[in-house]
Amino acid sequence: MLEALARAKINLTLDITGLLPDGYHELETVMQSIALCDRLVFSPRPQGIELQTDSPLLPSGPENLVYRAAELLQRVTGCRQGVHIFLSKNIPVAAGLGGGSADAAATLAALNQLWSLGLSREELLVLAAKLGADVPFCLVGGTVLARGKGELLTPLKPLPPLGVVLVTPPLAASTAQIYREYDRLLPGIHPDTPAMVAAIERQDVPAVAALLENTLEPVTTSLYPQVTAVKEALKAAGALGVVMSGSGPTVFGLSRDEEEARRVAGRLNPGLGRILYTRFCNHAIKLAVINGCR
Numbered sequence: 001m002l003e004a005l006a007r008a009k010i011n012l013t014l015d016i017t018g019l020l021p022d023g024y025h026e027l028e029t030v031m032q033s034i035a036l037c038d039r040l041v042f043s044p045r046p047q048g049i050e051l052q053t054d055s056p057l058l059p060s061g062p063e064n065l066v067y068r069a070a071e072l073l074q075r076v077t078g079c080r081q082g083v084h085i086f087l088s089k090n091i092p093v094a095a096g097l098g099g100g101s102a103d104a105a106a107t108l109a110a111l112n113q114l115w116s117l118g119l120s121r122e123e124l125l126v127l128a129a130k131l132g133a134d135v136p137f138c139l140v141g142g143t144v145l146a147r148g149k150g151e152l153l154t155p156l157k158p159l160p161p162l163g164v165v166l167v168t169p170p171l172a173a174s175t176a177q178i179y180r181e182y183d184r185l186l187p188g189i190h191p192d193t194p195a196m197v198a199a200i201e202r203q204d205v206p207a208v209a210a211l212l213e214n215t216l217e218p219v220t221t222s223l224y225p226q227v228t229a230v231k232e233a234l235k236a237a238g239a240l241g242v243v244m245s246g247s248g249p250t251v252f253g254l255s256r257d258e259e260e261a262r263r264v265a266g267r268l269n270p271g272l273g274r275i276l277y278t279r280f281c282n283h284a285i286k287l288a289v290i291n292g293c294r
């Protein structure tokens with residue numbers, strides 16, 4: 001059996017730089033893996049894909065990105081081996097934290113090993129992009145500048161394990177809906193991505209905190225004004241810098257380290273939503289053989 005830890009992401013900056021012919025948005029975003037993770041266990045079966053999850057929010061059939069990743073691998077490689085997958089979900093769902101993308105990336109990496117497919121990292125990245133815009137980043141992880149739909153990746157210098165407080169208000173915001181609303185509102189807020197990249201290069205944590213910015217934040221806030229209240233609460237609780245992640249609704253605050261993040265989280269009103277604290281992480285997926293067999 002093979003265990004995979006699939007890490008969530010946050011967007012330190014997110015800018016939209018154009019519209020692509022297929023309606024997707026051209027992005028420039030600095031993405032960061034965090035230690036918060038889902039856990040997947042892969043057990044070989046003679047044939048068929050069987051998925052089980054402890055999340056009542058998720059399907060266990062072909063609508064699940066894990067199932068789709070396994071099916072895609074079978075289709076492109078002609079592999080006839082099967083697998084049973086158990087997905088233990090910790091990353092808030094549809095929250096701007098890339099949980100589904102992380103699970104899909106972990107499935108590609110794990111089944112490449114379990115089924116001895118021998119696909120290269122480049123081949124896996126091509127498959128990842130077919131599954132979703134955030135999936136390529138989730139294969140690579142760390143601190144990365146992503147462009148295009150999210151698949152053109154430039155790794156940046158790893159940041160220290162800064163603390164992160166995540167607050168996910170109980171809202172249903174679909175990524176597609178937020179991008180559609182962006183097209184209507186065209187907000188004028190743009191992060192200074194080159195300055196963020198330079199701050200990361202200098203390992204200048206106060207500058208990183210000051211430069212957090214997300215073009216989609218005013219869009220999500222226009223639909224769900226509660227997001228502004230969460231930002232204010234995180235600032236008042238002592239976060240160094242605060243911004244919404246991805247299409248939201250999760251808002252995160254940065255702290256010096258995880259211990260400080262725990263203190264900030266403890267000062268928040270639990271009524272704001274699901275509150276978690278974690279830290280930056282320099283890789284996306286951790287694979288381990290368990291029970292001594294593969």
Ligand SMILES: C[C@@](CO)(OP(=O)(O)O)[C@H](O)COP(=O)(O)OP(=O)(O)OC[C@H]1O[C@@H](n2ccc(N)nc2=O)[C@H](O)[C@@H]1O
Binds near residue numbers: 014025099133175246
């Ligand atoms: C906004 C971001 C920022 O990291 O993250 P989340 O909020 O989802 O975590 C990503 O761009 C989300 O990536 P992901 O969730 O993988 O997107 P996909 O499944 O490929 O696409 C969902 C929908 O988002 C829109 N979409 C996505 C990516 C992109 N560059 N342009 C788009 O317009 C499309 O309408 C698409 O139908």
Ligand SMILES: Nc1ncnc2c1ncn2[C@@H]1O[C@H](COP(=O)(O)OP(=O)(O)O)[C@@H](O)[C@H]1O
Binds near residue numbers: 064101246
């Ligand atoms: N394994 C999975 N984990 C989370 N969401 C999944 C998964 N498979 C499919 N989905 C669907 O993908 C959508 C986006 O989920 P998620 O990746 O958690 O959020 P986001 O795109 O905001 O980061 C959800 O509506 C969910 O139903």
